[in-house]
Amino acid sequence: MLFILASLAAIAALFVHINAKKKFNKAEATFSLIGFLVALFIAFAQLFTVIPAGHVGVIDFFGNVSDNTLYPGVNLVNPLANVVKFDARTQELKEEMTVPSKEGLSVQLEISLLYSLSFQNANKIYKTVGEDYVDKIVVPQFRSVVRGVTSKYEARALYTAEREKLAKQIEQELTTLVGPRGVTIEAAALRKITLPPGLTASIEEKLKAEQESQRMQFILEKERLEAERKKIEAQGISDFQKIVSQGISEQLLKWKGIEATEKLANSPNSKIVVIGSGKEGLPIILGGDK
Structure with a gap:
């Protein structure tokens, strides 16, 4: 114009x-x-x-x-x-909503959606939706998907590590719905979750009990391994003693006794050596300077 x-x-x-x-x-x-x-x-x-x-x-x-x-x-x-x-830059859509859980409980949820418009499909979304595509398809589909996904999970799942799995499922389902229209879903992040007070306390107690159970299992496993180690150690000592006892003969003992007698006889502290008067014919050493 x-x-x-x-x-x-x-x-x-x-x-x-x-x-x-x-x-x-x-x-x-x-x-x-x-x-x-x-x-x-x-x-x-x-x-x-x-x-x-x-x-x-x-x-x-x-x-x-x-x-x-x-x-x-x-x-x-x-x-x-x-x-x-x-x-076409990355945009953030923040939503605060009350969503149902699998048990039918109402959970307050604050979630952010990161999305962007595809360069190649901008003309398609203009022809089929219009300039206000965010209000027409992104927001409604986002709310619907979030409520649909949370209804498949128990409330405690929103409070534990499963929330990452839940967020990923929201991202995937929303991509299936708006991706072909020209909108790219980048991430869906759960920012804040508010559960009913009684349920929060119950979940915290249960998580605490689970952690204590895991700690006791760790202690028991540690003690079991220690007992196994001591058993192996005792078995090793027993095997060593058997090997040593089998290798010691009466002749060897007599020979070691003679060697010891010779060393004592050569010692400056030795006084009297009686040959052949001891048990098994070994010498007897009498007296000695302190």
Whole structure:
């Protein structure tokens, strides 16, 4: 529309300029010339459009939407067409809602959805949904999916590590619904969960009991392993003693006794050595300096 108005203004200014020159009216001719140049510049500028970074443009020519989308930067377009600009950057949708659990309990949930518009499918979503696609498809589908998923889980699952699994399921189901329309789901994060007070206390007690049970199992397993270690150690000592006892003979003992006697006899503390008077014929050592 602006292109048409600027073009008409340029034609009118040119017409005034020509008439002013014929009448030798220099002031009117000068002003009309300036008006002509300004209007011509405005009309020429309509041949180009600037798409900001992180945005995408859709060309709507009197209801005929082009299959080609405009990417960030300067783009040459039909001056008579309307360029609709969409924000394709990551957007955050925050929702606070009351959702049902598998047991039928009401849970207060605060959840964030990160999504973005696909560059390639911007024209599709403009043709099928419109510029307010967030309010028409993203928000309703998001709320519906969250309630549907939470109803499959017990309330305690929202309070434990299973919440990550729940969030992932919300993301997957929502992607199935709005992904083909041109909306990319990046993440669904559970920010805050408020359970009924009595249920919260019950869950905390149960988790505490489970942790205590796991701790006792760890202690029992540790004691079992320690008992097993001692058993193996005792078995090793027993086997060693058997091997040593089998290797010691009467002749070896006598020989070791003779060697010990020789060492004692050579010791400066030895006094009297009686040969052959001891048990098994071993020497007897009597006396000795302290």
